[in-house]
Structures are given as C-alpha cells and as structure tokens.
Amino acid sequence: MAMRSPGRRRQKAVPAPDVDEARWIDVGGLHKTYRSRRSEPTHALSDIAFTVRRGEFVSVVGPSGCGKTTLLKILAGIVPRSEGTVRVAGRDVTGPLPEVGMVFQAATLLPWRTVLRNVMVPAEVRKLDTGVYRERAGRLLTMVGLDGFEDRYPHELSGGMQQRAGICRALVHDPAVLLMDEPFGALDAMTREYMNVELLRIWRESGQTIVFVTHSMAEAVFLSDRVVVLSARPGRVAEIVDIDLERPRALSAMASDRAGVHVERIRKHFNTAGVIDR
Numbered sequence: 001m002a003m004r005s006p007g008r009r010r011q012k013a014v015p016a017p018d019v020d021e022a023r024w025i026d027v028g029g030l031h032k033t034y035r036s037r038r039s040e041p042t043h044a045l046s047d048i049a050f051t052v053r054r055g056e057f058v059s060v061v062g063p064s065g066c067g068k069t070t071l072l073k074i075l076a077g078i079v080p081r082s083e084g085t086v087r088v089a090g091r092d093v094t095g096p097l098p099e100v101g102m103v104f105q106a107a108t109l110l111p112w113r114t115v116l117r118n119v120m121v122p123a124e125v126r127k128l129d130t131g132v133y134r135e136r137a138g139r140l141l142t143m144v145g146l147d148g149f150e151d152r153y154p155h156e157l158s159g160g161m162q163q164r165a166g167i168c169r170a171l172v173h174d175p176a177v178l179l180m181d182e183p184f185g186a187l188d189a190m191t192r193e194y195m196n197v198e199l200l201r202i203w204r205e206s207g208q209t210i211v212f213v214t215h216s217m218a219e220a221v222f223l224s225d226r227v228v229v230l231s232a233r234p235g236r237v238a239e240i241v242d243i244d245l246e247r248p249r250a251l252s253a254m255a256s257d258r259a260g261v262h263v264e265r266i267r268k269h270f271n272t273a274g275v276i277d278r
Contacts, residue, residue: 018090019089019090024177025087025211028084029049030074032079046234047084048071052211057203059223061216061227069213072179074086076096088100088176098126099175100176103170109166111154115141116137122169136174137168143206144167158191160194163195180212193254197250200249221266238269241266
C-alpha cells in the first residue's frame with residue numbers, strides 16, 4: 001500500500017520554505033571532539049562534508065570507532081557538533097527536529113506497551129491528533145506486514161518484527177528524513193536479508209529520505225544510491241561511491257558482478273583485514 005499523509009489537523013514535520021531538494025541534508029566542515037575532564041579530548045569526526053538529495057538512500061560505512069553513530073546522532077540533533085554546518089530539510093540542526101525520525105541498533109520498544117501503542121509514542125510526545133495518527137499507525141503496520149499484531153507485546157514478536165515496529169514508530173509522525181543506526185546488526189543472516197528487501201520496499205512506498213549506518217559493505221551497496229565511506233578515527237570522508245545497480249533490486253543483486261565491483265572499491269580504503277564486514 002502506498003503511504004499517504006492522513007488528513008490535516010496535525011503538527012506535521014514541515015520543511016523550511018524554498019529548501020533545495022538536492023541538498024535535503026547538507027553537511028559542511030563538520031568536526032566533533034568529545035572532551036573529558038579525566039582524559040585527553042577525542043577527535044571523532046574531522047571536516048565531514050556531503051549532501052543528500054530528497055528521497056535518496058545513502059549509507060555510511062567505516063571501521064569501528066570512526067564516528068558513524070556520532071554522525072547520525074549529530075544529524076538527529078541528539079549530539080551537538082563542535083564545528084561546521086548541519087542542515088536538514090532546510091533547517092539548521094541545533095537540537096532534535098520533528099523533520100527527523102531515528103531507528104536504533106535495537107528496537108527499544110517499551111515492553112509494557114502493545115505494538116500499536118509503541119508506534120504511537122512520537123505522536124503522543126508531540127501531542128498530535130490521536131485519532132489521525134492512530135489511523136496512520138495502523139496503515140504503517142499493514143505496510144510492514146504487522147497487521148493483526150497491533151495488540152501484541154514486544155516479547156511476543158521476533159527480532160525482525162520488533163525492528164519493523166521500530167521503523168513504523170520512526171515514520172508515524174511523517175518525518176522528512178529517516179536515520180537508521182545499524183538496525184539489522186543483531187539479526188541472523190536470513191532475517192537480515194529479508195529485512196533489507198523489506199526496507200527497500202518501505203522506502204519505495206513511503207518516499208522517505210534515508211541515511212543508513214552499517215558495518216557491512218555488501219549491505220550498503222545493495223541498499224543505497226550512494227555510499228559515504230569514512231576513514232578510521234577521526235572519521236573523514238574517504239570517498240562517496242555512486243551505486244549504479246538498477247532498481248527495484250532483488251537479493252540476487254547483492255551477489256552480482258557489478259555489486260562486487262562496488263564492494264571492492266569500498267574495501268580498498270581499509271587495509272586491515274576484517275575491519276568491516278563483507
């Protein structure tokens with residue numbers, strides 16, 4: 001089912017007027033340094049610069065500790081930048097924005113709430129129209145194959161089902177951007193492949209702009225329009241790789257020769273075996 005924004009009497013995530021859709025996310029000269037009274041400062045990110053078009057799917061890969069999650073949290077307004085500019089949907093990011101939804105490594109569903117009530121959390125926090133958003137939540141759950149599970153509790157769901165509920169929760173307030181921090185890293189290989197295909201379907205139907213952090217080069221190539229490759233800490237943009245695989249993509253594309261060329265191009269930036277997954 002294609003996603004449509006429900007009827008309007010609600011506080012929607014509205015982009016700034018006259019925003020350039022080619023620079024829906026615009027990062028320039030970004031630095032992040034963590035400071036501690038007990039230790040030397042840690043320079044996590046250095047001079048990061050890239051843009052993301054509206055509706056684009058961009059992945060970020062790099063070795064452990066290179067600042068991938070920090071970058072995502074800065075885009076989300078959860079962590080402040082030290083220097084540089086960060087704009088999302090035409091707005092300067094100085095704190096959490098309604099334009100942004102985020103999916104974490106774990107689904108982090110509230111165990112005492114049903115699936116539907118978990119999905120409704122962002123609407124309740126923002127004091128949005130409960131009736132309108134309950135309808136939207138139901139449509140999202142149908143879109144991800146969780147219709148009939150609205151009244152179940154998280155412990156009654158598989159890991160993949162929990163992550164699908166987490167994606168619905170991030171989408172329920174209709175954000176302009178969806179940020180995903182290794183959401184499938186804890187899943188078994190078969191479930192992870194299924195979730196990759198599901199995510200592409202959800203992305204296609206919802207029209208969201210997605211920035212996706214992963215350790216897996218193959219996953220990044222399969223999912224993305226472009227892949228931002230970060231160096232070891234402090235994370236710098238080593239290369240931005242355009243992915244020219246046709247869409248829509250079946251799992252077989254992951255094993256194609258062309259995908260392999262892209263994976264090897266990304267791999268050349270990492271000299272230590274096993275730094276990031278194949």
